[in-house]
Every structure is written in C-alpha cells, then in structure tokens.
Amino acid sequence: MSGAAAGPESSSPAAPEPGALPYRLIATDLDGTLLRSDATVSQGSRDVLAAVAAKGAAHIIVTGRSVPWTRHVLDDLGYDGLAVCGQGAQVYDAAAGRLLTSVTLDRQIAALSLAKIEAEVGPLAVAASRDGLVGDVLIGPGYVYNPELPVIHITGTDELWAEPINKLYIQHPELSDDELTLVARDVAGDLVSATMAGAGIVELLPLGLTKATGLSLAARRLGVTAAETIAFGDMPNDLPMFAWAGYGVAMANAHPELKQVADEVTASNDEDGIVPVLTRLFGPF
8 A cells, every 4th residue: 555544534635647557456355354244245246347457457256255155246247357255365356266376274284283283272173174166164172163165073173184184273262352363463473473364263264375376366367557456355364465455445344454554445345335436436437
C-alpha cells in the first residue's frame, strides 16, 4: 500500500489520465470481503466486477481457503482466471483446473511447532489442510469449524501427518484468536508463520508464506505490478497483501489492525463494500 495509516477520511487515489485505468488488478479476499455473511456474492458485486473487467482490469481472488474450499465459489462466479488460495500457498488456474504453484508445510516442523505452542498454553484443538486440488481438511476433536464446508473428522494427531499438508489450524479453549496468534509467533515464529484469518481461524503456515507471496507470483504471470493493484480485505492475514499492493481498502467489518494500515475503509461485506470504491474509481458504467 502507499503510505501511512489511514481510515475512512483518507484521501482517494489520484485520478488517472483520461482513458487510463486507475488499477489494472483488483485483488479481493473472500470471507468477510467479497462473500457476505450468508456465503454468497451479491448481484451488485458481480455487476461491478463485470463492468470493471469490461474496461480491461482483471479481478483476482486471494483467499486463505485452499482450492477445495474455494472452487465452488469460483464456479458460482463463472471465474476463469488465476486465484491465490491457501494463504498464498497455491496459485490456481481456474480455467485449466490446475495448480500452478503449491507450497507445503514440512510435517516435522509442523509437529514440532505444535508441541512448542502446547507446551506454552496447554492442549489445542487442531485441524489440517492437505495439499492438492482435492486435499481434504482434517478436523481433530474439539475443533470448531464451518459446518457448510466438507471435512474429515479424525480422532488423533497421527492422521495429521499421513499426507502432505499446506497448513495447520489451531484453537485454544480460553485464549482469544489474537492472543493465540501472538503466542504462536513468540514460541514457534522461527519455525512457522502464524496468522489470524478470521474468527476462530489461527493458522500455522510455511515460514515466510503470506497472501502477498501468491499474489505477487500471480501478478507477474498477468504482467501487472504492485502499484497497479488495489486490494480489498478484512483480517490480519490481509496485512501482507495490503503492504504489497498499491492501494489497500479495508471493509467496515475489518479487524482493527487492518483498518489502521488501510488507505481507505469502505462499507461492510454485507453492504457490498467493494461496489462504491470500484464505482468511484472505474465508473461511470
């Protein structure tokens, strides 16, 4: 993003030259950003994204969800571009139905990190996302998850390490998500990256992996620079994406940490917050 912390009163980006696009790439998170609370994308958001695409800008989804939890959303949108999934671990070509990149979390490092965190705070509820286009999400005892998404329930930790994974999810019975994230970074930050991606969603990732990792790779394939990118998000896992992009827009429902660094704060995801920003920048349609 372009500079110091800002909020709803921050100034808009400079007007482009006549006929020029203000941004060539629109990067949107899914949950809490493009998706409403009922897990749908509004017709208003669909229409404005189609109008922006008609003017020549590309839309790219950048989500913490791995491909198996993202594909049905892409299909519903008729999305045929690149998508950054798995917190940056996967660059997915939706038109071809194949992974262009896939980063896995070393399972020995993951197990060691988990042990170090539990030695500090006590037992955790754990889940894991397996690598690949059809990678299952394994849910351990006590882990609270979105019941609308497909999972496999496991009874012990041995199954976590049976196949390659791209992330671990951890929950604590007493610590808040912010507190658990800080503890994970403090005791295992030399082994893994820890991020908060939503309510009840604290993730352990390959060290150094962020949404910006995957977004930068996808943008390079599209021939677009960071300065030509506007990003929309709502959670701390979007911080690296905002730092990379030329302009960062936080939703009204965003975590305070993201709002503090955003160039602009728009309406909430349930109020189609991407619409007024894109209409102002790219309109009239």
